[in-house]
Amino acid sequence: MKRTSDDQVPLSPKKTHSNKCIRKIDNFTSKSRKHQLFRSKSKFVVEEIETCADPTAELRSCIQHSIEEGVLDAHNSLGSANKVGVIISSELLDQGDIIVPITPISSNVVDAVFNQFCKVEQSKSKYVNLYGAPFMITVTVLNTDGIPRQRTIKGKGHPPSSSYAHIFKINNNDNFCLFYAIELMRYYSLYKHEDDENPCSSCFIQPLKQHKIKPYRIIAYDFEATQDKKVGNSFEHEVNFAAATVICTNCINNGEWKNSLQGKKCQICGPNRTITFSPFDYKETTVDQKIVTQNTLRDFVGWLLFEQNKKYPTVAFAHFGGRYDMTMIIKEVIAQGVHDPQIIKQGNRLYELKIKDNEHAPLTIFHDSYNLMPIKLSGLIKSFGLKIQDKQHFPHMFNKSSNYENVLTNLPPREEYCPNQKKKTDLQKFNEWYNSNYDQHFDLKEKLPEYCCNDVQILTHALVELRREFKQLTQREGKHGGIDILWQAMTIASACVKNFALNHLKSNSLAIVPEKGYTPQQNQSALANKFLDWYSHTNNVNIQTAHSRYGEYMFKREGQVYQVDGYIKGTNGKRDKIIEVNGCLWHGCEECFEDMDEETRMPNGKTLGEIRIKEQRKHEILRRYVDLEVVWEHEINKKMKRDKEMREYFENWKDCSPIKIREAFHGGRTGPMKLLHTTKPGQKISYKDFTSLYPWTNFSTKYPLGHPKIISFTTNEQTVNWRSPTDNPYKGLLKVLLLPPDNNVKVTVMPIKFDERLLFPLCEKCAKVISNKYPKGFKDDNYSCPHFNTNDRAFVSTCTHLELNASLEAGYTVRKLFHVLQYDQWSDNVFKSYVSEMMALKIHATGYPSWCNNEEEKRKYIEECWEKFGIKIENNKMKADPGKRYIAKLCLNSLWGRFSMRNLLSKAIIDNDECLIRQYSDDKKIELIDVELMDEDNDVYMLTYKPKEEFVDENKYSNVVISLFTTSMARLYLYEALKKVADAPGCEILYYDTDSVIYVHPEDNDPLPTGKGHLGELTDEKPDHDIMEFISAGCKNYGLKLRRKDNGEIEYDLKIRGFTLDEQTGRNDPWLILSNTPGHPSEMKVDELLIIAMSSLELRRFLKLRKEIEDKPVKVELTDGSLMVFNPRYREKDRKIPTQIVKEEELDETGSIPTFEDPYATAEESDAEPTTH
The missing domain is CATH 3.30.1490 (Dna Ligase; domain 1)
Structure with a gap:
C-alpha cells in the first residue's frame, strides 16, 4: 500500500470487482x-x-x-x-x-x-x-x-473572463474629461442603490418584450450504435446508423412539414425532408435520401453543420441527447475543426452545444428535447395524442456489423432486447409483443432503419405539437404571436417563466433578490461572533462586539472611522486591544488566495488587490494606537478541528448573525408517524391528496412585492416574549430564538435544518444528540427528553411570518428577535392569472369530472370554477386533448421553483494547452468538475467547471423569496390537515408526504372530507379500494395492502423510494417479500432492525420490518438518513413532548415538485445569450 501524501486514498493492488449484485x-x-x-x-x-x-x-x-x-x-x-x-x-x-x-x-x-x-x-x-x-x-x-504554470509557447489567448452585472455610478462633477470617467467606471461598481426608496428597474424582474423571430431550421435526429469495436479492454460505441428529419418554421406554418421534399426544394430545409446515414443500403424504409458511408458520424455531422443554408440558423434535437447523442457529436465537431463550441452541461449531461455562425456554417444549437418534454420517447405519443406508429422494440445487443448479413427466420433471442432493464409494466408489454411476433423473420439491415426512423418520426411530431400548443397558449391577439418554445427555451421551466414574464407579470413588482443576500459583507459575522464569544468565555474578558449593548466599537483616528469586530478595554495600564476576525474570501487571505491574480474581482465588487491594500492601511493605523490581533477564518477552522471544547461551544452557539435568505427555504414535510397498522373492526384507513398543492399555493398565497426593509436589533433590544400571533408586528422573514412548547403537541410546526436534514423538533439538543450518536438509526420506546434548560431546547429559526405565527398559535414562544426583512407591499394576485389560465387549459383538455352526469351538474361545476378560482370554463371547449393537458400540467408545476434557481450549471471550454488545466484547478473562484480528452491525436480536451457559490451572481429571474413562501405555505396546508386528524377522536396519522396524508379513523367519522377535485381540495387516492394494512420503513418507503371494492381481490401498492419493481422483484407476491423475511428483533442489530434505505439498493434491509415492529407508535426512529422522534416523555410530571424530525424533500435548482406521471428535475442555462426553466 502506498500514498502520495499523508491523507491520500489508500492504494491497494489491483483486483477484479466482484460484488454480488x-x-x-x-x-x-x-x-x-x-x-x-x-x-x-x-x-x-x-x-x-x-x-x-x-x-x-x-x-x-x-x-x-x-x-x-x-x-x-x-x-x-x-x-x-x-x-x-x-x-x-x-x-x-x-x-x-x-x-x-x-x-x-x-x-x-x-x-x-x-x-x-x-x-x-x-x-x-x-x-x-x-x-x-x-x-x-x-x-x-x-x-x-x-x-x-505558464505556457512555454505562446498560443491562443485566454478565454474571456466572466462578465459581472454591476451598477455603475459616475460623479462627473469635476473638470476631468469623459475618458477619465469611462476609465473610472471600470473599477467603481456598486451593489446597492444610493436611494433605496426608489430602486431602478434593474432591481426588478421585468416583463418580457417579445420580438419577431426569424425563420429557422429544426432537425430531429437519432443515433444507433454498435459495441463490437474493441479499444483496449473495452468496446467502443460506434454510430452505425443516423436518421434525421429536417423541417422549418415556414413549412410548419404552411402545413408542408409532413411531406417529402423529393422533386421540391425548401430554401430553409434544403432538398431533403428525411435523410439517413449508414454503412449499408436498405429497401423497406422510405426516406428522401440515403447516404451510404463507412463513417456514419463524420458524414452526419458534416452534413448538419456545413451543408445547410447559412442564412438560417439550426436547432437540432435528440431525445435524451444530452446523455448520449450530443456527447458523441462534440468529439466529431472538434475533429472537423470546430474548436470553440459553447457548452453548458451538468456532470455528464449536456444541456446545450452551440456553434456560432461562420463562413462555413450557420448558427447551430444542439438541445436535448427531454428537457422540454420530460418523459420517455414512447410516452410522447400518448401525451400529445399523436396519430403515428408506436415506438418499436429493438434488439440493441444484436446491432453488430457481423449480423448485417445474418437474416434470421425468427426474432433474435430475448436477451438481445435487454429485458432485465425494463420496468415491470414495460416488460409485460414486451413479452406479449415478443411472443406474438416471434416467428417473423429479422433482417438487421432492414429493421435498424425502420426502428431509428420511427424514433425520429415520433420526436418530430412531438416537437411540432409542443411548439404549436405552446404558441397557442402564450399568444395574445393583437399584441404578439406567443413564445416559440423550440427557439426561445432550453428547458420547460425556462419556457414557463418566459410565459409568465410575457403575459402575467406587472412591472416593478417582483424584486431581483441578491444571491448573496441583502447584507453579504456581514454574512461572515456569524463566524466572528462565535469566535469572539468563545474568546471571551475562555479568557474571561469582556469584549464589545456588534451584538453588545452599544454595538460595534467605532475606532476614530487620523481622519478614519473603522468598525471593529471585537474591542477589549485596556486595564492596569495596558493598551486597548482590538480583535479582527477576517473571513478569508471577503478579506483576501494571502494564504488561501496565494496564487490568485490581484486584478480578480471578488464577490464584494472590489479587486483582490484593492481589498488587500485597504486591509493593510487599516491595520497600520490600528497598530499605532492599540494591540491588534488578526484571526483568519482558516485558522479558526483548523483550531476547531483540534480543540474539542471549542468545537462543542461552536456547535451549541445560538446563531444571531444576519439573515441568509436561503436558510428559510425548505422542501416538503415527509415521514411516517407509525410503522405498522392493521385495520380493526369499525376502522378505516384513508389516503388523501391535495389537488395541485403547489399551484393552489401560488394561486392563494399573498407574496411580498419589492425589496424589504432590513431591521436588526442590538443585544438589549433582542429579548421579547411573543406568545401569540398578535405579538408579531412584522411580515416577511424573521430570525428568532424559538422555544417549543413543553406540553403535549400532537403535530409540531416549525422546521429547522440540521446536518442537511429538515427537522421539526421540540428540543434542539435531543435532535443533535440523537442524530450525532446514532447516524444510522435508533429506536427506544422509553426515550425521555432529559433537557430542562430552556436554552437547550430552544433553537434559532429563519422563517416566514406565516410559519412563525402558526407556531405561536400552537404554543411556541419567541424569546429573542435578531433580524427582520420587512415587506410592506403584498399581493395575492402575483400568480392568479397564470394559474387560472393553466387550470382552464387543463380542465378543458381533461373534460368534466366523473360526478358531472347531467347538464345541471356540469353547469354547477362551471359556476364553482368561476366563483372559487376565477377560472372561466366554456362548455364547448370541454374536449379531451392529451397534448394540451400535458402542457398545462407541465406549466402548473414548473414555474415557481424557477425563481430559486442558481446560476450553477457547469460550463465547458475546449483547448489543448495543459497550463490551462492547472490554472483552472488552482482557481479559487471555481470548482473543476471534469477534464475529458476529446481528440487524443491533437491533445484536445474539454474542461468542465462551475463557479463556487460565493461567486455566483443572481440571474434576471432570481427571487428565492417567492419560492420559499410557496413551500412555507404548502407546509402549512399540510400541517392544518395533519392537525385536524390528530385532534379528531379515534384518529391517528400514519404517514404524510408533502401534499398527502395516510391516516386511520372511525368509519363514521372522517376528519378530512374530500372535495370535488377543485384546486387545493382533498381527493381520495384509493376510491376503488379498502386499505387493509399500512407498513412503513421510513420516508418514502411504505406499502398498502388493498382490497378491491368491486370484487374483493387483494392488491398491493408499494412506494419504495429509489426502487423499481421489475421482472425479478415483481415475480413474487410483494407483500410476502415485505412481511416474511426471517429474523427476530432480539437477534438483530439496531441498524438492521430499522432498515435505513440509504440508496435504491437497500430493499433487503427494508424487508426486515413487519414482524419486528409492534402495532404501536414509534418513539425514536432514525431512518433513511432522517431523524424521527415521536412522543418522548418529558420527565417533569410525565408531560409528553412529541418531537417530529423528518427528512426534507430536497429541492433541485428549480425547487419544482411535479405531480404528473414521469417526474423530472429541470436545470437551467446561464443568463448568457443566445438561449433564452
Missing part, C-alpha cells in the same frame, strides 16, 4: 502524459438484488474500488497523482448526475461521493435509483504538480 459490464480509459490526465469510465448494472445481503455496502464498495483503481492506474501511467473527481451518471438519475468536483486526493473522497448520493436519495424524485438501467462511474485523476 453489481456487475461491471464495460470500462473505458484515456490518458495524456502531456496534460497529466487519467480518466476512467466504468459501466455497471445491478442484478439479482434480492440475493444481496447488503446492497448499500456493495454500492459503496463499487464506488471505492472504482476510485482506488483509477488513482492506482493514474500513478502507474503518470508517475504520480494528486487530485481526483468523480461523477456517477444514469438515465434514472432524473435530478442530474452525482458530482464530486476535482479535489486533492484524500481518504474521504468515497464518503464525499456517497454523501452526494445520499442527498440525491433524499430528494423529491420518484425514481431516484441505480436499479433498472446501467450506471456509469467516471473517475478523473490529475497530477497538477506535473503541469507547468
Whole structure:
C-alpha cells in the first residue's frame, strides 16, 4: 500500500470487482502524459438484488474500488497523482448526475461521493435509483504538480473572463474629461442603490418584450450504435446508423412539414425532408435520401453543420441527447475543426452545444428535447395524442456489423432486447409483443432503419405539437404571436417563466433578490461572533462586539472611522486591544488566495488587490494606537478541528448573525408517524391528496412585492416574549430564538435544518444528540427528553411570518428577535392569472369530472370554477386533448421553483494547452468538475467547471423569496390537515408526504372530507379500494395492502423510494417479500432492525420490518438518513413532548415538485445569450 501524501486514498493492488449484485459490464480509459490526465469510465448494472445481503455496502464498495483503481492506474501511467473527481451518471438519475468536483486526493473522497448520493436519495424524485438501467462511474485523476504554470509557447489567448452585472455610478462633477470617467467606471461598481426608496428597474424582474423571430431550421435526429469495436479492454460505441428529419418554421406554418421534399426544394430545409446515414443500403424504409458511408458520424455531422443554408440558423434535437447523442457529436465537431463550441452541461449531461455562425456554417444549437418534454420517447405519443406508429422494440445487443448479413427466420433471442432493464409494466408489454411476433423473420439491415426512423418520426411530431400548443397558449391577439418554445427555451421551466414574464407579470413588482443576500459583507459575522464569544468565555474578558449593548466599537483616528469586530478595554495600564476576525474570501487571505491574480474581482465588487491594500492601511493605523490581533477564518477552522471544547461551544452557539435568505427555504414535510397498522373492526384507513398543492399555493398565497426593509436589533433590544400571533408586528422573514412548547403537541410546526436534514423538533439538543450518536438509526420506546434548560431546547429559526405565527398559535414562544426583512407591499394576485389560465387549459383538455352526469351538474361545476378560482370554463371547449393537458400540467408545476434557481450549471471550454488545466484547478473562484480528452491525436480536451457559490451572481429571474413562501405555505396546508386528524377522536396519522396524508379513523367519522377535485381540495387516492394494512420503513418507503371494492381481490401498492419493481422483484407476491423475511428483533442489530434505505439498493434491509415492529407508535426512529422522534416523555410530571424530525424533500435548482406521471428535475442555462426553466 502506498500514498502520495499523508491523507491520500489508500492504494491497494489491483483486483477484479466482484460484488454480488453489481456487475461491471464495460470500462473505458484515456490518458495524456502531456496534460497529466487519467480518466476512467466504468459501466455497471445491478442484478439479482434480492440475493444481496447488503446492497448499500456493495454500492459503496463499487464506488471505492472504482476510485482506488483509477488513482492506482493514474500513478502507474503518470508517475504520480494528486487530485481526483468523480461523477456517477444514469438515465434514472432524473435530478442530474452525482458530482464530486476535482479535489486533492484524500481518504474521504468515497464518503464525499456517497454523501452526494445520499442527498440525491433524499430528494423529491420518484425514481431516484441505480436499479433498472446501467450506471456509469467516471473517475478523473490529475497530477497538477506535473503541469507547468505558464505556457512555454505562446498560443491562443485566454478565454474571456466572466462578465459581472454591476451598477455603475459616475460623479462627473469635476473638470476631468469623459475618458477619465469611462476609465473610472471600470473599477467603481456598486451593489446597492444610493436611494433605496426608489430602486431602478434593474432591481426588478421585468416583463418580457417579445420580438419577431426569424425563420429557422429544426432537425430531429437519432443515433444507433454498435459495441463490437474493441479499444483496449473495452468496446467502443460506434454510430452505425443516423436518421434525421429536417423541417422549418415556414413549412410548419404552411402545413408542408409532413411531406417529402423529393422533386421540391425548401430554401430553409434544403432538398431533403428525411435523410439517413449508414454503412449499408436498405429497401423497406422510405426516406428522401440515403447516404451510404463507412463513417456514419463524420458524414452526419458534416452534413448538419456545413451543408445547410447559412442564412438560417439550426436547432437540432435528440431525445435524451444530452446523455448520449450530443456527447458523441462534440468529439466529431472538434475533429472537423470546430474548436470553440459553447457548452453548458451538468456532470455528464449536456444541456446545450452551440456553434456560432461562420463562413462555413450557420448558427447551430444542439438541445436535448427531454428537457422540454420530460418523459420517455414512447410516452410522447400518448401525451400529445399523436396519430403515428408506436415506438418499436429493438434488439440493441444484436446491432453488430457481423449480423448485417445474418437474416434470421425468427426474432433474435430475448436477451438481445435487454429485458432485465425494463420496468415491470414495460416488460409485460414486451413479452406479449415478443411472443406474438416471434416467428417473423429479422433482417438487421432492414429493421435498424425502420426502428431509428420511427424514433425520429415520433420526436418530430412531438416537437411540432409542443411548439404549436405552446404558441397557442402564450399568444395574445393583437399584441404578439406567443413564445416559440423550440427557439426561445432550453428547458420547460425556462419556457414557463418566459410565459409568465410575457403575459402575467406587472412591472416593478417582483424584486431581483441578491444571491448573496441583502447584507453579504456581514454574512461572515456569524463566524466572528462565535469566535469572539468563545474568546471571551475562555479568557474571561469582556469584549464589545456588534451584538453588545452599544454595538460595534467605532475606532476614530487620523481622519478614519473603522468598525471593529471585537474591542477589549485596556486595564492596569495596558493598551486597548482590538480583535479582527477576517473571513478569508471577503478579506483576501494571502494564504488561501496565494496564487490568485490581484486584478480578480471578488464577490464584494472590489479587486483582490484593492481589498488587500485597504486591509493593510487599516491595520497600520490600528497598530499605532492599540494591540491588534488578526484571526483568519482558516485558522479558526483548523483550531476547531483540534480543540474539542471549542468545537462543542461552536456547535451549541445560538446563531444571531444576519439573515441568509436561503436558510428559510425548505422542501416538503415527509415521514411516517407509525410503522405498522392493521385495520380493526369499525376502522378505516384513508389516503388523501391535495389537488395541485403547489399551484393552489401560488394561486392563494399573498407574496411580498419589492425589496424589504432590513431591521436588526442590538443585544438589549433582542429579548421579547411573543406568545401569540398578535405579538408579531412584522411580515416577511424573521430570525428568532424559538422555544417549543413543553406540553403535549400532537403535530409540531416549525422546521429547522440540521446536518442537511429538515427537522421539526421540540428540543434542539435531543435532535443533535440523537442524530450525532446514532447516524444510522435508533429506536427506544422509553426515550425521555432529559433537557430542562430552556436554552437547550430552544433553537434559532429563519422563517416566514406565516410559519412563525402558526407556531405561536400552537404554543411556541419567541424569546429573542435578531433580524427582520420587512415587506410592506403584498399581493395575492402575483400568480392568479397564470394559474387560472393553466387550470382552464387543463380542465378543458381533461373534460368534466366523473360526478358531472347531467347538464345541471356540469353547469354547477362551471359556476364553482368561476366563483372559487376565477377560472372561466366554456362548455364547448370541454374536449379531451392529451397534448394540451400535458402542457398545462407541465406549466402548473414548473414555474415557481424557477425563481430559486442558481446560476450553477457547469460550463465547458475546449483547448489543448495543459497550463490551462492547472490554472483552472488552482482557481479559487471555481470548482473543476471534469477534464475529458476529446481528440487524443491533437491533445484536445474539454474542461468542465462551475463557479463556487460565493461567486455566483443572481440571474434576471432570481427571487428565492417567492419560492420559499410557496413551500412555507404548502407546509402549512399540510400541517392544518395533519392537525385536524390528530385532534379528531379515534384518529391517528400514519404517514404524510408533502401534499398527502395516510391516516386511520372511525368509519363514521372522517376528519378530512374530500372535495370535488377543485384546486387545493382533498381527493381520495384509493376510491376503488379498502386499505387493509399500512407498513412503513421510513420516508418514502411504505406499502398498502388493498382490497378491491368491486370484487374483493387483494392488491398491493408499494412506494419504495429509489426502487423499481421489475421482472425479478415483481415475480413474487410483494407483500410476502415485505412481511416474511426471517429474523427476530432480539437477534438483530439496531441498524438492521430499522432498515435505513440509504440508496435504491437497500430493499433487503427494508424487508426486515413487519414482524419486528409492534402495532404501536414509534418513539425514536432514525431512518433513511432522517431523524424521527415521536412522543418522548418529558420527565417533569410525565408531560409528553412529541418531537417530529423528518427528512426534507430536497429541492433541485428549480425547487419544482411535479405531480404528473414521469417526474423530472429541470436545470437551467446561464443568463448568457443566445438561449433564452
